[in-house]
Amino acid sequence: MTKPISLIINGLPVQAPQGATILEAAQGAGIFIPTLCHCPDISSAGVCRLCLVKIARKKKLHPACHTPVPEGMEVITDDPEITRVRQVTLELILTDHDFNCLFCPKSGTCRLQQLVNQVGFDEDRFARLKRVAKDLPVDTSNPFFDFNPNKCIQCGICVRTCDEIAGVNALDMAYRGYDLKVSTFGDKPLKESVCVSCGECVERCPTAALVRKRIEHPTREVRTICAYCGVGCGLYLGVRGDTVVKARGxxxxxxxRGELCVRGRFGYRFIHSLSRLEGPLVRAYDRIERVDSSGGRGKDGEPVTRPLVKQEGRFVEISWDQAINYVASTLSHYKGDQFAAMSSAKCTNEENYLFxxxxxxxxxxxxxxxxxxx
Amino acid sequence: MAGLAAVLGSGAMTNSISELEQAACIFVIGSNTMAAHPIVGRRIIRAVRKGARLIVADPRETMLSKRADVWLRHQPGTDVALLNAMARVIVEEKLFDASFVEKRCKGFDDLRAVLLDQDLSQGEQITGVPVDDIVEAARTYATISPATIIYAMGITQHSRGTDNVMAVANLALLTGQIGKPSTGVNPLRGQNNVQGACDMGALPDVFPGYQKVDDPKVRKKFEKIWGRKLSGSPGLTLTEIFEAALEDKIKALYIMGENPVLTEADVTSTEEAISHLDFFVVQDLFLTETAKLADVVLPAASFAEKDGTFTNTERRVQRVSKAIEPLGNSRPDWMIIRDIAQQMGAEGFDVNSPEQIMEEIRDVVPSYRGITYKRIDNGGLQWPCPDMDHPGTPFLHKKSFGTPDGLGKLTPVVYIPSAETTSHEYPLILTTGRSVFHYHSTLSRKVAGLNVLGGGEYVEINPEDAALLEIGEGEKVKVASRRGTIWAKAHISKITPPGVVSMTFHYAETKTNVLTHAALDPVAKIPELKVCAVKIEREIDFSKDLVRWGAGRRA
Known part of the structure; x- marks a missing residue:
């Protein structure tokens, strides 16, 4: 193990691992530095300029997310000057932001909203800067999430996520200056782009620019494993009432490590598919009554119904007792190598073992x- | 799986997914990882970003082949020829790990003789891959360490799938790229719990824990535990079961959570086999295409409605927890089986929770002995985990292989063409694949959004072939093989090479497996889903299309 670095943040002695940035050192010591464009599992870009801090014996303000700490560094993360700079930065981000926080699905979990509270802003100055929201068209082409550029703060987290986490590179920054925006290749709708809808960007978006459709907040979460492929990703199923309403890594x-693909994140919806079977079904041959008449126990040595001729029968719903009884009594006539079974790679170990x-x-x-x- | 088990002593992934990122060279063959196993695909891409070399062998262009240092675009079904050519380069240029081969392998001389028997230019002729690329791939894989191999159904779903697997294993054994972190031979398992279903003995020839049914000692042990006389003759495999049903040898069939009518090769004969059955029980979440043919359908609960464990592709046993109560009148599969067994008067099915079943599994399967619900609550454990203090095994074959003598078996394999080849009448090769938006056949098709993204079946066709057949983008075409005919829209792209077309098999509307060939691998009994000969024709449905054109003129 390499030796930790000692530094001083706001007069407090702090230890940080080798190669840490100021932001990581501060977060490790429980000191809050506001940031919008930083995301722990992707590279930092230093574009939001909210994490600017002062370093002793250095002139300019430095972005904490991008500055590595050397031994003995002295950092100030908050003073009136820093706050003023942060406020102006925040006001500039807010000037053309689409405000409808009350109805915004991200309200309460929006990082921009939190920072407005935390950093604050000057109302007069903001009123002078305020422009009308851009009113760009919302991309609703993807069935699982929307992209609303009017809520986008151009932090670039989605672009870096798509590149570094998903490896797909469906998104990038397009246009220049005031027209700068997140865009797919050729500015096409997401559905027509190379996007694989994994939703990693949606998970990381600090505002409601990339946001799930039809949000229902779960009231409890259960940790389990995804049921699609053999990778076995960890999943939290969010439950509201008796319905699974969300899945997250x-x-x-x-x-x-928290990642999911489109099937894991959005594919849980098969659980509540309307085509789920309601109860046991049995194919009605000419004498379905015989299934019913057994009344609990089937007579041993005689099948309850003998499907001698296959004919186009309709399914009839029966009770579990009847179904179990019917299957058990019929199977007892087919013991040995005239019977075969197929187990399922979708079922649990326990079920496969028992089967x-x-x-x-x-x-x-x-x-x-x-x-x-x- | 059978192939890998024969040469290494275990058919599972030798190494772990998280080790991939530390690999210096990754060789992916027969796996569209970014679509079928996206999270593993991401690890590969991350390794490449860190500077790892990537070799991809795939007839189709994939997201990984675009990022590969070397892309070996071989003809479908010529994997052995390609792998043998690479092995030949490694042997000829003395790039193999001589001390590893001597200490831990056997059969080198036989292998060398077979490899040197075939000229490299012959390899080029068969596979269509330039000799230079083969040489570069072989040198890269052999000289850069740690190097790992990843493969999936593109290797196994062939009539010579076992040979393919052995040829893959030969590369790893020759170069000693196995038994260390970030190396190994890594088959990516398809379904979430294929590994577990195999471990649990849902196979015709082994009891739980891969203990052979025809070994009298093993049988005695299980007879003692289960208190019942057991059959010592290995049973039939899935494809053989349907064949036997056709011959009326199998009279009753019980299917739990599978949809063979969509996923089996040559589904027309599968359906016919089912019609021969006396009694057919299906247990599923949905009234699947298979369940529709059943006599009794038992509604099962989904993974969110039950407790249990899944074992993932890297042998990690992980905990599945119940989030909601079983929907409607459905019941967890284990409960249904228990009730039927008890109704039939069987003993040993007196279980009230999956945890109780796990306790029995621990007694029976040595590699699961150290795995309890309590221990796997945080992140799971990778088998073999033989006792309660064992931390699990991230990679296999560290000191010796699981074969009886502990040696890795270098197995000479010879290229044999696919069971079905192209002809004048059926000039194109059809290979099947997967879409990122769907899984197998049932679950993802019940998710509206996934159907929007993966909307319908396309047959991917190269522009050269499309021009020859005068087919336009999006045009409905007739795809026919010697077994059946289906219709699909054409998608013209360079994803497939000339002479090869590609389809998925997710859609009940377009049963791709009507076309595929049920030629079985002689050992593993895997059908050849990846290669069959087809023809494609323009299809004008006069009854509909002409009316529509007429309407257009009126408007």
């Missing part, structure tokens, strides 16, 4: 397989 999961045990011990055959080969 589990940052503590050693495999995915193969059932096939081997109860049905007396090794005819069990699953879709590993497909």
């Amino acid at each position: 589990d940052p503590a999961n050693p495999v995915s 193969q045990k059932f096939v081997r011990t109860v049905m007396g055959t090794n005819n069990i397989d699953h879709c590993a080969r497909l």
